[in-house]
Amino acid sequence: MYKYSDFPWPESVTEMFPNHRQVVAYLEAYARHFGLLGCIRFGHQVVGMEYDGVSEEAMASWGEWSGNDFVVLCIGRFSGVTHIPTFAEGKGPEAFDGQVIHSIEYAKMGTAKAKEMIRSKRVTVVGYLKSALDIAAECAEVNGTAHPCTMVVRTKHWIMPDYFAWGVHISKLYLNRFSELLIHKPGEGFLLSLLATLLTPWECIHPKIPQLAVIGYSESIANLYTSELRAKWLAHFLDGGIRLPSVTAMQNDVLEWEKYMKRYSGQYFRRSGIAILHTWYNDQLCRDMGCKPRRKKGFFKELFEVYRPGDYVDLLPKKQ
Numbered sequence: 001m002y003k004y005s006d007f008p009w010p011e012s013v014t015e016m017f018p019n020h021r022q023v024v025a026y027l028e029a030y031a032r033h034f035g036l037l038g039c040i041r042f043g044h045q046v047v048g049m050e051y052d053g054v055s056e057e058a059m060a061s062w063g064e065w066s067g068n069d070f071v072v073l074c075i076g077r078f079s080g081v082t083h084i085p086t087f088a089e090g091k092g093p094e095a096f097d098g099q100v101i102h103s104i105e106y107a108k109m110g111t112a113k114a115k116e117m118i119r120s121k122r123v124t125v126v127g128y129l130k131s132a133l134d135i136a137a138e139c140a141e142v143n144g145t146a147h148p149c150t151m152v153v154r155t156k157h158w159i160m161p162d163y164f165a166w167g168v169h170i171s172k173l174y175l176n177r178f179s180e181l182l183i184h185k186p187g188e189g190f191l192l193s194l195l196a197t198l199l200t201p202w203e204c205i206h207p208k209i210p211q212l213a214v215i216g217y218s219e220s221i222a223n224l225y226t227s228e229l230r231a232k233w234l235a236h237f238l239d240g241g242i243r244l245p246s247v248t249a250m251q252n253d254v255l256e257w258e259k260y261m262k263r264y265s266g267q268y269f270r271r272s273g274i275a276i277l278h279t280w281y282n283d284q285l286c287r288d289m290g291c292k293p294r295r296k297k298g299f300f301k302e303l304f305e306v307y308r309p310g311d312y313v314d315l316l317p318k319k320q
Contacts, residue, residue, distance in 0.1 A: 001175075001222035001225070001308060001309065002023075002222055002223075002224050002225075003026070003224060003225065003309050004030060004224065004225060004228055004309060005225055005228060005309040005310060005311075005312040005313050005315065006313055006314070007029075007030050007033065007034075009026060010026075010029075013026075019111075049071065051209075051210070051211070053210070053211075059208065059210060060208070062210075062247055063246055063247060063248070064244070064246060064247065065205065065207060065210065065244045065247055065250070066210045066211070069211060070211050070212070070213070070238060071211060071212050071213075072212075072213045072214075072215060072234065073212070073213070073214045073215070073217075074214075074215045074216055074227075075216070075217075076216045076217070076223075084102060103127075103131040103132070103135060106135060107131075114138070115138065115142050118138070118139050118142055118143065119142055119143065120143065120146075120147055121143070121147060122147055122148075122150070123135075123139045123143075123147075123149045123150070124149070124150045124151075124152060125139070125149060125150070125151050125152070126151075126152045127151075127152075127153070128151065128153040128154075128155065128156065128157060132151065133159065136149045136151055171306045172304065172306070174278070175278060175279065175306040175307055176279065176303065176304050176305060176306055176307065177279055177280075177302060177303050177304075177307075178303050178304055203217070203218040204230055204233065204234055205244070205250075207247045207250035207251050207254070208247065208251075213234050215227050215230050215231055215234065216230070220278050220281070222278070222309070224309075225309040225312065226278065226281070226282070228309075228312075229282055229285050229286075229312060229315070230285065232285075232289065232315060232317065233285045233288060233289060233317075235317075236288070236289045236317040237288075239317075241289065241290075241317055241318070242288050242289070278307070279307045282307070282312070286315070289315070289317035289318065290317060290318030291315055291316070291317060291318070295307075295311045295312065296311070
């Protein structure tokens with residue numbers, strides 16, 4: 001799933017989960033192949049940005065979204081300043097006799113050095129998201145039961161122990177059209193709403209910020225090729241191939257989705273994400289670009305087969 005639709009991984013990479021060096025090599029190869037390196041200014045940092053145009057009051061009165069010169073933010077979800085917890089005086093890391101490090105410091109050590117640091121030690125991991133689970137799993141691999149790892153968790157989550165749930169591969173539960181019938185969506189109608197209730201076990205442009213788009217912020221099940229489709233959608237929009245709804249219509253759509261997410265996610269509502277609506281989301285991008293959204297051959301394949309990057313090879317927007 002983690003690849004571009006038009007650039008396969010090299011045959012030399014056979015691992016299910018390539019390491020970070022292999023991922024970097026893949027991205028660099030993609031950039032070289034499509035001549036992108038000459039368009040990138042390395043060693044520079046954007047420290048600020050201001051809109052040079054009409055006043056905020058004037059923008060607030062606009063009925064239509066506007067943009068000529070354009071900025072696209074492609075910074076991703078995890079590229080900001082590291083979140084370092086704050087503590088009351090005398091109750092932080094200094095109150096602990098052992099070593100305290102942040103997960104980003106652990107990652108910077110490299111695999112060999114990190115494993116050596118935790119070997120034969122009693123390790124406590126605070127947190128229960130991706131980095132915490134990765135570190136806890138590595139501790140278990142290195143130390144086994146002789147020095148078990150302890151996790152301190154505020155909110156427990158159900159973690160899949162394998163790729164199968166109840167004998168069914170999880171891709172069949174999340175990455176096909178049938179699975180998306182089980183998710184509540186605005187405008188779904190009574191029948192689909194009932195189906196989702198019974199069976200349930202474009203986030204690129206801000207309507208009030210002109211001349212700005214964001215690629216890669218909202219999480220999906222496979223961020224790389226979702227961002228690729230968004231980039232194609234945005235290029236088509238900038239070429240004049242798409243006309244946006246009014247600002248009011250876009251704002252109402254945002255509020256409607258937020259209402260649905262909060263209603264059906266309950267206490268688990270945290271942030272923007274399209275993971276369980278991945279194929280449905282891609283359908284909307286395809287329709288906007290005038291491309292065929294259903295890309296499988298046959299009714300049952302369309303309903304139950306997993307959608308992958310290869311299904312969107314040669315996706316060419318129709319010119320208006």
